[in-house]
Amino acid sequence: MQDKLKILSAAAKYDVSCSSSGSSRSTPKGGMGNGEASGICHSFTDDGRCVSLLKILLSNVCLFDCAYCSNRRSNDIPRATFRPSEVVNLVLEFYRRNLIEGLFLSSGIFGSVDTTMEALVAVARTLRTEHRFGGYIHLKTIPGASPELVAQAGLYADRLSVNIEIPSEAGLKNLAPEKDYASVFTPMNSIHQGILEHKAESKISRFAPRFSPAGQSTQLIVGASPESDLQILSLASGLYGKQQLKRVYYSGYIPVNRDARLPTLLRPPLRRENRLYQADWLMRFYKFQFDELVDDLHPDLDPDLDPKAAWALRHPERFPVDVNRADLETILRVPGVGVRSAKLIVEGRRHGAVRMEHLKRFGVVLKRARPFLYDPFAIGTYRDFRPERIRPLLASPSESTQLSLFHQPLLLTA
Numbered sequence: 061m062q063d064k065l066k067i068l069s070a071a072a073k074y075d076v077s078c079s080s081s082g083s084s085r086s087t088p089k090g091g092m093g094n095g096e097a098s099g100i101c102h103s104f105t106d107d108g109r110c111v112s113l114l115k116i117l118l119s120n121v122c123l124f125d126c127a128y129c130s131n132r133r134s135n136d137i138p139r140a141t142f143r144p145s146e147v148v149n150l151v152l153e154f155y156r157r158n159l160i161e162g163l164f165l166s167s168g169i170f171g172s173v174d175t176t177m178e179a180l181v182a183v184a185r186t187l188r189t190e191h192r193f194g195g196y197i198h199l200k201t202i203p204g205a206s207p208e209l210v211a212q213a214g215l216y217a218d219r220l221s222v223n224i225e226i227p228s229e230a231g232l233k234n235l236a237p238e239k240d241y242a243s244v245f246t247p248m249n250s251i252h253q254g255i256l257e258h259k260a261e262s263k264i265s266r267f268a269p270r271f272s273p274a275g276q277s278t279q280l281i282v283g284a285s286p287e288s289d290l291q292i293l294s295l296a297s298g299l300y301g302k303q304q305l306k307r308v309y310y311s312g313y314i315p316v317n318r319d320a321r322l323p324t325l326l327r328p329p330l331r332r333e334n335r336l337y338q339a340d341w342l343m344r345f346y347k348f349q350f351d352e353l354v355d356d357l358h359p360d361l362d363p364d365l366d367p368k369a370a371w372a373l374r375h376p377e378r379f380p381v382d383v384n385r386a387d388l389e390t391i392l393r394v395p396g397v398g399v400r401s402a403k404l405i406v407e408g409r410r411h412g413a414v415r416m417e418h419l420k421r422f423g424v425v426l427k428r429a430r431p432f433l434y435d436p437f438a439i440g441t442y443r444d445f446r447p448e449r450i451r452p453l454l455a456s457p458s459e460s461t462q463l464s465l466f467h468q469p470l471l472l473t474a
């Protein structure tokens with residue numbers, strides 16, 4: 061059992077689509093676990109990976125041969141498969157020992173797509189119905205799984221996810237020939253439909269069954285295939301809009317296999333991954349459209365500048381912003397000003413003029429914001445806005461100085 065756990069928890073580490081949020085599942089009467097409890101499994105390693113769930117694969121045996129995956133069938137690695145009852149016992153045991161608050165369960169494809177999906181559903185169903193487990197469950201939906209099994213998964217899981225992995229269909233076909241976008245988007249669309257139907261039913265009856273209450277997410281691998289940030293953010297924007305995903309996770313490609321179809325990277329593109337997360341944040345909370353951040357002239361995010369600063373420097377006509385006159389949306393677009401700070405500035409103006417010296421108290425990062433703001437009473441703010449003078453003040457050191465964690469070779473196979 062220990063050996064299986066070691067193999068199958070290590071095999072799950074490349075899937076980053078496991079942030080848990082949005083659950084309001086409380087402890088069932090006579091049951092255990094609470095997906096609503098403080099933090100709801102929000103715990104991240106310093107590279108952004110979620111760690112507070114028991115994050116394992118049901119099996120690392122896989123019929124498929126995706127070029128970028130350590131579990132692909134052509135790799136000669138130790139293999140293991142849990143029985144659903146073993147995963148259930150592990151979750152209960154770890155939960156009782158207060159080691160975890162929930163489960164993130166994915167799997168390689170063993171037997172068939174539906175055999176695998178059925179086993180994943182069995183774990184969640186047993187936890188919920190036999191053990192009255194109220195903790196957080198994130199189930200990975202296997203691409204191509206039948207709609208009936210996806211519908212069952214949604215009844216027991218807090219969150220479902222189907223990984224797109226490669227941000228273009230051509231790229232996916234090249235690196236994972238056994239998959240296609242239909243096998244990913246069909247379950248994604250049925251999850252979306254299930255969530256909508258549940259919302260409609262819950263308005264009619266409070267006894268309506270819950271369906272994936274924390275929504276769905278997906279993962280995109282960045283840098284294994286040649287898509288630009290424009291293509292990646294355009295895809296993400298569509299997923300937030302059409303399928304109403306809760307989160308899109310970006311995973312800088314980590315080379316684990318030698319394969320002629322894959323690029324040779326000295327290290328995973330973590331800077332790029334970080335910039336995509338920043339851009340994603342701007343789209344979700346700052347009302348940026350993806351094509352404001354990247355376009356045909358600038359198809360990739362600037363690696364040296366955060367996307368908000370890069371956008372601001374490309375739009376000198378919008379700056380400097382007068383903190384006492386600008387509307388909330390304009391203030392939100394100032395680098396160094398967060399959503400809460402922007403609201404505090406607008407609120408603060410009701411009580412008198414907001415001066416530069418007040419901004420720090422409102423949470424503004426003045427070092428970043430000052431070049432974009434104008435206050436006629438403050439020394440060092442100017443009406444003329446010169447991007448070429450500001451850029452060096454905001455640019456970060458290049459990637460080459462940052463990534464010591466991954467300087468070791470990562471290849472598994474010879």
Ligand code: SF4
Nearest residue numbers: 122124126129132168
């Ligand atoms: S289907 Fe999933 S587990 Fe199997 S090789 Fe592809 S990415 Fe890896």
